[in-house]
Amino acid sequence: MADGSSVPAGMIASNGPPRASTMKGVARRKSTVAFLLCLPLILLIAGFVVYPAFYALWLSMLNKKMTAFVGLGNFAFLLKRHTFQLVIFQSCLFAVTAVVAKAILGFILAHLMHNIPSGTNQKIWRGLLLVPWVIPLALSTLTWWWMFDPSYSAFNWILNQFGLANVPWLGVGWIARLCTIAVNVWFGTPFFMIMYLAALKSVPEQLYEAASIDGANALQKLFFVTLPMMRNIIAITVLFSLIVTFADFDIVRILTAGGPQDMTHVFATYAFQIGIQSGDIPLGAADSLFMFPILAFAAFFVLRGVTQRSKDIAA
Amino acid sequence: MSATTMNSGASERAAGRKNSLHRQRLWALWGSYVALAVFAVVFLVPPFYTVVTSLKSSAEISAQVGSPWIVKNPTLENFWYLLTYPNFQTYYLNSVMVTVLTVAFSMIISVLAAFSLSRMGFWGSQLLSTGVFLTYLIPPSLLFIPLFQIVGSIGLINSVWSLVLLYPTLAVPFCTWIMIGYFSSIPKELDEAALIDGASYLQILTKIFIPVAMPGIIAATIFAFTVAWGAFLYPLAYLYTSNQMVLTVGIISDLIRGDVFQWGKIMAACLLASLPPIVIYAFLMDYYVAGLTAGATKG
Numbered sequence: 001m002a003d004g005s006s007v008p009a010g011m012i013a014s015n016g017p018p019r020a021s022t023m024k025g026v027a028r029r030k031s032t033v034a035f036l037l038c039l040p041l042i043l044l045i046a047g048f049v050v051y052p053a054f055y056a057l058w059l060s061m062l063n064k065k066m067t068a069f070v071g072l073g074n075f076a077f078l079l080k081r082h083t084f085q086l087v088i089f090q091s092c093l094f095a096v097t098a099v100v101a102k103a104i105l106g107f108i109l110a111h112l113m114h115n116i117p118s119g120t121n122q123k124i125w126r127g128l129l130l131v132p133w134v135i136p137l138a139l140s141t142l143t144w145w146w147m148f149d150p151s152y153s154a155f156n157w158i159l160n161q162f163g164l165a166n167v168p169w170l171g172v173g174w175i176a177r178l179c180t181i182a183v184n185v186w187f188g189t190p191f192f193m194i195m196y197l198a199a200l201k202s203v204p205e206q207l208y209e210a211a212s213i214d215g216a217n218a219l220q221k222l223f224f225v226t227l228p229m230m231r232n233i234i235a236i237t238v239l240f241s242l243i244v245t246f247a248d249f250d251i252v253r254i255l256t257a258g259g260p261q262d263m264t265h266v267f268a269t270y271a272f273q274i275g276i277q278s279g280d281i282p283l284g285a286a287d288s289l290f291m292f293p294i295l296a297f298a299a300f301f302v303l304r305g306v307t308q309r310s311k312d313i314a315a
Numbered sequence: 316m317s318a319t320t321m322n323s324g325a326s327e328r329a330a331g332r333k334n335s336l337h338r339q340r341l342w343a344l345w346g347s348y349v350a351l352a353v354f355a356v357v358f359l360v361p362p363f364y365t366v367v368t369s370l371k372s373s374a375e376i377s378a379q380v381g382s383p384w385i386v387k388n389p390t391l392e393n394f395w396y397l398l399t400y401p402n403f404q405t406y407y408l409n410s411v412m413v414t415v416l417t418v419a420f421s422m423i424i425s426v427l428a429a430f431s432l433s434r435m436g437f438w439g440s441q442l443l444s445t446g447v448f449l450t451y452l453i454p455p456s457l458l459f460i461p462l463f464q465i466v467g468s469i470g471l472i473n474s475v476w477s478l479v480l481l482y483p484t485l486a487v488p489f490c491t492w493i494m495i496g497y498f499s500s501i502p503k504e505l506d507e508a509a510l511i512d513g514a515s516y517l518q519i520l521t522k523i524f525i526p527v528a529m530p531g532i533i534a535a536t537i538f539a540f541t542v543a544w545g546a547f548l549y550p551l552a553y554l555y556t557s558n559q560m561v562l563t564v565g566i567i568s569d570l571i572r573g574d575v576f577q578w579g580k581i582m583a584a585c586l587l588a589s590l591p592p593i594v595i596y597a598f599l600m601d602y603y604v605a606g607l608t609a610g611a612t613k614g
């Protein structure tokens with residue numbers, strides 16, 4: 001866009017020398033104003049995103065007292081530590097399981113919503129189903145914590161009514177892992193639902209009619225019409241959600257604070273524990289930085305796929 | 316004769332098929348409603364339990380008898396306690412202040428930048444647009460430790476102002492992204508006409524772009540509000556005295572003392588703290604959803 005508007009100005013400039021200077025002046029003034037308008041954004045990103053990113057790299061290569069340079073020592077130390085290996089495993093398990101569950105449930109919900117007549121009716125249902133996503137996560141996780149409470153768990157009461165024994169929700173490693181995932185799915189599914197619903201609504205009705213005439217059944221329509229049309233929005237939604245889920249802090253911090261036996265720690269909570277609580281800033285910074293290559297890898301492939309498909313559509 | 320019977324038979328069959336199709340659709344419709352109702356019930360269990368617990372007295376909660384899902388003697392004492400509790404008032408005011416300032420700064424920064432990036436352009440503006448989108452993909456938990464050091468070095472540790480400074484970094488990239496999308500969809504003829512009439516860029520922005528892109532501005536504002544109101548990691552890491560805390564961390568650090576959990580008060584506090592987002596979403600959900608999905612499809 002920027003190039004498009006500056007090219008004609010240059011062409012006019014080459015035609016008439018007297019007017020050229022003023023046209024160039026206008027163009028230059030315009031781009032100066034444009035730059036000034038962007039300046040707050042540039043300063044903000046440079047000061048609080050780019051600089052901290054490089055600062056994190058530097059920090060992660062210092063010793064605990066931040067007096068000596070230790071190179072990649074902190075990274076090597078973390079990788080050898082059993083707790084950190086658990087962190088890597090749990091972060092990946094947490095992110096992948098939760099995102100897959102959210103994507104599937106969100107897809108089902110979007111289809112159900114698409115089935116019912118749109119209008120006020122649909123808006124009320126959408127409003128009800130969006131409630132988990134509207135409540136600030138840190139606050140709703142408190143309620144989950146209270147429902148998982150070991151001494152007076154609301155879920156255990158229901159189990160007891162059916163004659164089942166108490167479940168130590170947050171007290172046993174694997175159960176606690178499932179609980180953190182469940183809370184994340186509860187919170188994130190509505191986001192997938194609204195994104196998919198918007199995508200479903202944008203699929204032209206003629207495509208389905210054409211498929212019906214060709215004798216496609218519901219499953220074929222899903223796989224050969226709906227999914228291909230939704231691929232980009234699915235990819236972007238999964239990417240957004242993958243990043244947020246992978247970097248999740250609130251749920252794990254409040255529900256388990258990493259326990260039992262560090263089995264539910266994810267990168268963010270572990271970084272908080274060693275960096276802020278134990279005061280080993282460089283080690284915490286190194287822990288956070290492990291997220292970066294994983295996220296960058298995911299972002300690169302998803303975004304490359306999306307731009308390629310957009311180009312295919314345009315071409 | 317035979318022709319008419321055949322005809323009527325065919326039409327009956329057609330009617331039957333139509334009926335069965337109709338019945339199938341009806342089944343699908345009612346099936347959808349039932350499934351949606353099941354999902355809605357499951358989704359609303361935690362909020363329901365929050366409300367139930369918030370209406371219980373401390374004695375009823377600690378007695379631990381009977382069903383936890385019903386209230387025997389509903390009382391508003393928890394809410395009354397919180398509303399008259401100075402610390403809670405401080406948290407609420409801090410949250411409101413931080414959120415309002417964050418929204419204001421974020422919107423000013425992102426509207427100006429989006430206008431510039433979508434319409435004016437300068438050397439490197441394409442690169443900057445891409446950079447803004449990629450910045451949105453950086454989660455807060457990636458940089459909170461270096462930011463802890465930076466906040467400390469400028470003397471804002473344990474100050475709400477650190478949040479006012481840092482929250483825009485979480486909100487601005489996505490707000491700018493949404494606004495670029497909305498501004499780009501405004502026809503170029505509109506601002507060309509205004510330019511010919513002698514309008515300045517500032518006038519074009521305030522008189523044309525902002526009014527036309529109002530839905531986008533509302534969506535971006537709600538996003539900035541959501542980020543600022545619900546953030547948990549930064550306040551937990553950077554604030555430690557109760558006069559500086561915001562709601563998300565204040566509730567946890569104040570109402571949980573060691574092993575004593577005042578669940579009735581905690582749940583009431585959660586409810587009061589969730590009220591502003593719920594009210595805002597109840598009225599402006601459509602704008603937000605539109606902005607969110609528009610932002611994603613353009614990405």
